Amino acid sequence: xxxxxxxxxxxxxxxxxxxxxxxxxxxxxxxxxxxxxxxxxxxxxxxxxxxxxxxxxxxxxxxxxxxxxxxxxxxxxxxxxxxxxxxxxxxxxxxxxxxxxxxxxxxxxxxxxxxxxxxxxxxxxxxxxxxxxxxxxxxxxxxxxxxxxxxxxxxxxxxxxxxxxxxxxxxxxxxxxxxxxxxxxxxxxxxxxxxxxxxxxxxxxxxxxxxxxxxxxxxxxxxxxxxxxxxxxxxxxxxxxxxxxxxxxxxxxxxxxxxxxxxxxxxxxxxxxxxxxxxxxxxxxxxxxxxxxxxxxxxxxxxxxxxxxxxxxxxxxxxxxxxxxxxxxxxxxxxxxxxxxxxxxxxxxxxxxxxxxxxxx
Ligand code: PMP
Numbered sequence: 001x002x003x004x005x006x007x008x009x010x011x012x013x014x015x016x017x018x019x020x021x022x023x024x025x026x027x028x029x030x031x032x033x034x035x036x037x038x039x040x041x042x043x044x045x046x047x048x049x050x051x052x053x054x055x056x057x058x059x060x061x062x063x064x065x066x067x068x069x070x071x072x073x074x075x076x077x078x079x080x081x082x083x084x085x086x087x088x089x090x091x092x093x094x095x096x097x098x099x100x101x102x103x104x105x106x107x108x109x110x111x112x113x114x115x116x117x118x119x120x121x122x123x124x125x126x127x128x129x130x131x132x133x134x135x136x137x138x139x140x141x142x143x144x145x146x147x148x149x150x151x152x153x154x155x156x157x158x159x160x161x162x163x164x165x166x167x168x169x170x171x172x173x174x175x176x177x178x179x180x181x182x183x184x185x186x187x188x189x190x191x192x193x194x195x196x197x198x199x200x201x202x203x204x205x206x207x208x209x210x211x212x213x214x215x216x217x218x219x220x221x222x223x224x225x226x227x228x229x230x231x232x233x234x235x236x237x238x239x240x241x242x243x244x245x246x247x248x249x250x251x252x253x254x255x256x257x258x259x260x261x262x263x264x265x266x267x268x269x270x271x272x273x274x275x276x277x278x279x280x281x282x283x284x285x286x287x288x289x290x291x292x293x294x295x296x297x298x299x300x301x302x303x304x305x306x307x308x309x310x311x312x313x314x315x316x317x318x319x320x321x322x323x324x325x326x327x328x329x330x331x332x333x334x335x336x337x338x339x340x341x342x343x344x345x346x347x348x349x350x351x352x353x354x355x356x357x358x359x360x361x
Contacts, residue, residue, distance in 0.1 A: 083225030158295025187216035
């Protein structure tokens with residue numbers, strides 16, 4: 001083939017999705033194990049009959065519902081084809097060749113990919129003991145920095161930074177640099193000191209908070225996320241970078257149905273079940289001998305390292321889990337992320353973890 005492709009593609013890291021293996025328990029993609037609530041499924045079915053029409057490109061009704069919920073103007077809200085799309089749109093809107101996009105590492109693996117696709121330069125600031133090193137991140141800002149991602153809680157370590165530390169960092173970010181607080185897992189936070197970043201919008205005009213319907217709301221397959229910007233200049237810029245009709249009417253209707261008070265109540269119960277399980281899984285893993293950082297998300301992290309210090313070998317551990325019917329997500333160079341599922345799913349994982357510790361891999 002003689003087609004000319006962009007040279008950056010040769011250096012592009014691949015996004016490795018969590019694998020699905022028929023018959024196995026999948027704890028690899030931070031999904032909800034239960035399907036959407038029955039009335040959400042009904043709404044999806046109803047709207048499917050309108051699939052001959054294009055959707056509302058700007059998801060006006062959903063945007064207004066979210067604006068009302070967060071007490072902001074609808075112009076500050078932007079809906080996207082998953083929050084990963086909004087991450088990409090933000091990079092497109094702010095950075096180009098020669099510009100820098102700053103994020104912690106390891107963090108959400110899409111950040112370096114979308115930055116590279118865009119032609120900008122990704123600057124990775126290493127985590128400190130599995131947590132964002134916000135001091136080092138502030139020091140890494142240069143006059144080329146256009147955007148900073150802070151993933152809170154962080155994927156894949158589950159750790160979260162607290163309000164005082166976050167504010168101290170935000171105070172140091174120059175006002176022309178866009179700060180993206182990626183709160184894909186916000187609903188699972190129980191530590192009261194981990195601030196809901198939407199409450200910071202009034203103080204930081206360069207802030208946008210991203211959330212998703214993929215996790216706590218259980219709509220990963222429909223692809224719908226949203227951003228709330230402190231200033232409509234930013235949300236409008238994100239809208240400009242959207243491909244037309246990015247979010248289907250089915251996704252918009254399902255998201256709206258999830259926001260209805262009875263549905264929200266049930267979904268909150270599901271979230272609570274996960275947070276209770278997260279604590280149980282963490283405690284049990286520690287009792288077995290694994291080092292597990294405190295997680296505020298719907299997953300836990302086991303880092304690579306010597307077994308005597310509670311560490312694992314990511315590939316051997318994930319293969320060992322898979323042999324026992326549980327699919328987890330391995331990051332070969334750093335560790336394994338395990339989604340907290342239903343109690344029986346977690347029991348299957350814990351049994352695998354116990355067996356692997358008894359007979360180190
Ligand atoms: N941000 C983080 C930190 C994530 O982990 C994910 C999903 N893995 C996303 C954003 C994107 O979620 P979605 O596109 O499904 O909304």
